[in-house]
Amino acid sequence: xxxxxxxxxxxxxxxxxxxxxxxxxxxxxxxxxxxxxxxxxxxxxxxxxxxxxxxxxxxxxxxxxxxxxxxxxxxxxxxxxxxxxxxxxxx
Numbered sequence: 320x321x322x323x324x325x326x327x328x329x330x331x332x333x334x335x336x337x338x339x340x341x342x343x344x345x346x347x348x349x350x351x352x353x354x355x356x357x358x359x360x361x362x363x364x365x366x367x368x369x370x371x372x373x374x375x376x377x378x379x380x381x382x383x384x385x386x387x388x389x390x391x392x393x394x395x396x397x398x399x400x401x402x403x404x405x406x407x408x409x410x
Contacts, residue, residue: 334360335383339391339400342374345383350376356386369395 332346342358350356354376361368374386391399 332358339396340388341377342386342388343383344386347382350379350384352376352378355389358386367398369399371395 330346330348332344334342334344336343344358356374356376358371358374359368371388371391373389375389376384377387378385
């Protein structure tokens with residue numbers, strides 16, 4: 320779920336690729352580089368969720384965009400790194 324604080328609404332999206340600091344997202348809502356938004360997502364195959372606030376849009380294309388994670392709490396960073404490592408995204 321992608322949240323747009325300026326508009327106070329939420330949109331479903333798909334994460335196609337991610338690292339501990341960047342995400343590639345498919346979403347029908349147009350965004351522009353420099354926008355800040357929030358993400359809420361469930362880790363695949365689990366009931367664990369993570370909310371990222373203040374994610375910076377770094378690039379955008381038709382129906383997709385990239386974000387840079389601005390801030391992660393220590394526990395969230397560890398959780399994300401663990402999920403990425405066990406999924407084979409990072410080594």
